Amino acid sequence: MKAIIMNEYGDSNVLQYVDDFPDPILKDDDVLIEVKASAVNPIDWKLRQGYLKQMIDIPFPFILGLDVSGIVKEVGKEVTMFQPGDEVYARADTSRNGSYAEKVAVNQLFVSKKPSNLNFEEAASVPLAALTAYQALRDFAGLGEGERVFISAGSGGVGSFAIQIAKILGAYVVTTTGPKNIDYVKSLGADEVIDYTKNDSLDTEPVDVVFDLIGGKSQIESFSILKEGGRIGSIAGAPDPKLAKEKRANAKGLWVKSSGADLDELRNYIEAGKIKTEIAARFPLEKVKVAHELSETGHVRGKIVIEVAK
Structure with a gap:
């Protein structure tokens, strides 16, 4: 072949x-x-x-x-x-x-x-990107109705699915992107968009959940907006344990699992028009x-x- x-x-x-x-x-x-x-x-x-x-x-x-x-x-x-x-x-x-x-x-x-x-x-x-977002927000974060979630890099593969899934779960979504993609992430459901080319810091109210997709400096900065006792999950390296301890946060490096059952659920959302790619x-x-x-x-x-x- x-x-x-x-x-x-x-x-x-x-x-x-x-x-x-x-x-x-x-x-x-x-x-x-x-x-x-x-x-x-x-x-x-x-x-x-x-x-x-x-x-x-x-x-x-x-x-x-x-x-x-x-x-x-x-x-x-x-x-x-x-x-x-x-x-x-x-x-x-x-x-x-x-x-x-x-x-x-x-x-x-x-x-x-x-x-x-x-x-x-x-x-x-x-599959990979949507499963990553779904398992992170539903299973690790237990994201719930009315909670605030920060998703870095909202216009990327995982980020774009994460915004839509967070809205399905009833959350208020804060995300970062560049100027060309601000309208795009808003069309996915983002409630608040930070243009990373204009803002050196994250200017938003504290969030219950951080879903970090970038790691490094971006991940460290996201601790500044995480509520005490909040949850921070990352697919770009385990969150800093010292910062996690200071915030009493549930912090974890995340790894996606293959799951036909989860893809069944995502298919239902896609066919219902709630998730687009x-x-x-x-x-x-x-x-x-x-x-x-x-x-x-x-x-x-x-x-x-x-x-x-x-």
């Missing part, structure tokens, strides 16, 4: 396009998905660069890609939830070959039916290298999608 493989850690040049990679080996509880579209997430190039090799041991040659949408081609003998011909989307397994390929094997528990109102490219833009750019499979380079700029509104098959 056609695929993008890497044989070593490194820059985008380690990504190689091949047309003779072996098909995935199907386990008893796997579905084999004929990939229509994938997407690029920051974790992809962090894995490629070796930043996460202490956490995730990947075998070379390896195929990256965690977001997938496509059609079920085959099912393992213990699969009861899907059948060939089903249109699906999923967040694949980090430790197995991924979706930068014509086919990918995914455990049935990680898979959900594709939202009926999204095409394959739009569906591929959803934004595609920043589309690339064919053989141009994944360029897609990675764009993602690494850190200035992408929405998601970068890989068109694998028509």
